[in-house]
Amino acid sequence: VQLQASGGGLVQAGGSLRLSCAASVGIFSNYAMGWFRQAPGKEREFVAAISWSGDNEYYADSVKGRFTISRDNAKNTVYLQMSSVKPEDTAVYYCAASPFSGSYYSDQLFVSWGQGTQVTVSS
Numbered sequence: 001v002q003l004q005a006s007g008g009g010l011v012q013a014g015g016s017l018r019l020s021c022a023a024s025v026g027i028f029s030n031y032a033m034g035w036f037r038q039a040p041g042k043e044r045e046f047v048a049a050i051s052w053s054g055d056n057e058y059y060a061d062s063v064k065g066r067f068t069i070s071r072d073n074a075k076n077t078v079y080l081q082m083s084s085v086k087p088e089d090t091a092v093y094y095c096a097a098s099p100f101s102g103s104y105y106s107d108q109l110f111v112s113w114g115q116g117t118q119v120t121v122s123s
Contacts, residue, residue: 001024001025001031001086001097001111001112002023002025002097003021003022003023003024003025003096003112003113003114003117004013004022004023004024004093004114004115005019005020005021005058005073005093005094005096005114006019006020006021006022006117007019007020007090007117008018008038008072008093008118008120009118009119009120010120010121010122011082011085011119011120011122012027012048012121012122013085013086013087013121013122013123014084014085015061015085015121016040016063016081016082016083016084016085017082017085018080018081018082019035019079019080019081019082019093019095019117019119019121020078020079021033021077021078021079021080021095021114022075022076022077023076023077023078023097025077025097027030027069028073028076029052029053029073030052030099031052031097031098031099032049032050032051032052032098032099032100032101032104032109033049033050033069033071033078033095033096033097033098034046034048034049034050034069034095034098034099034104034110034112035047035048035049035063035069035078035080035094035095035096035121036093036094036107037089037091037092037093037094037114038092038094039088039090039091039092041078042091044061044082044094044106044107046060046106046107047059047060047067047080047093047103048067048068048069048080048104049069049105050065050069050071050078052058052075053083054071056105057069058105060089060105062088063082063089065075065084066082066084067080067082067083067084067087068080068081068105072086072113075079078095079081080093080095082119084095085118085119085121086094086121087121087122087123088121089119090119090120090121091119092116092117092119093105093117093118093119094113094114094116095113095114096110096111096112096113096114097110097111097112098111102110103105108112
């Protein structure tokens with residue numbers, strides 16, 4: 001599975017941004033999809049995930065209520081709508097794909113990763 005993330009950029013605190021991740025895979029709907037992020041000097045952390053059907057969504061406490069993950073299986077694309085962003089949301093954001101069921105809060109289930117897109121939130 002090849003993943004291509006896009007949509008990052010510079011945004012002011014309180015603003016919005018939408019990330020996209022296009023997947024080159026025959027049966028995209030067989031994969032759960034996730035977003036992770038890594039800030040400078042910090043470990044990669046879970047942001048959000050969505051089940052293969054889109055019926056179940058999972059969020060880190062730090063983004064719950066501000067970010068929304070969604071997917072369009074017809075377009076092989078997963079999105080991360082970021083709203084009310086904060087300077088602490090600044091990071092490189094990665095999308096990832098998992099063919100497994102389980103706890104998507106960990107990166108252990110994700111087998112394919114995109115190249116990352118930089119999100120910078122100014123105060």
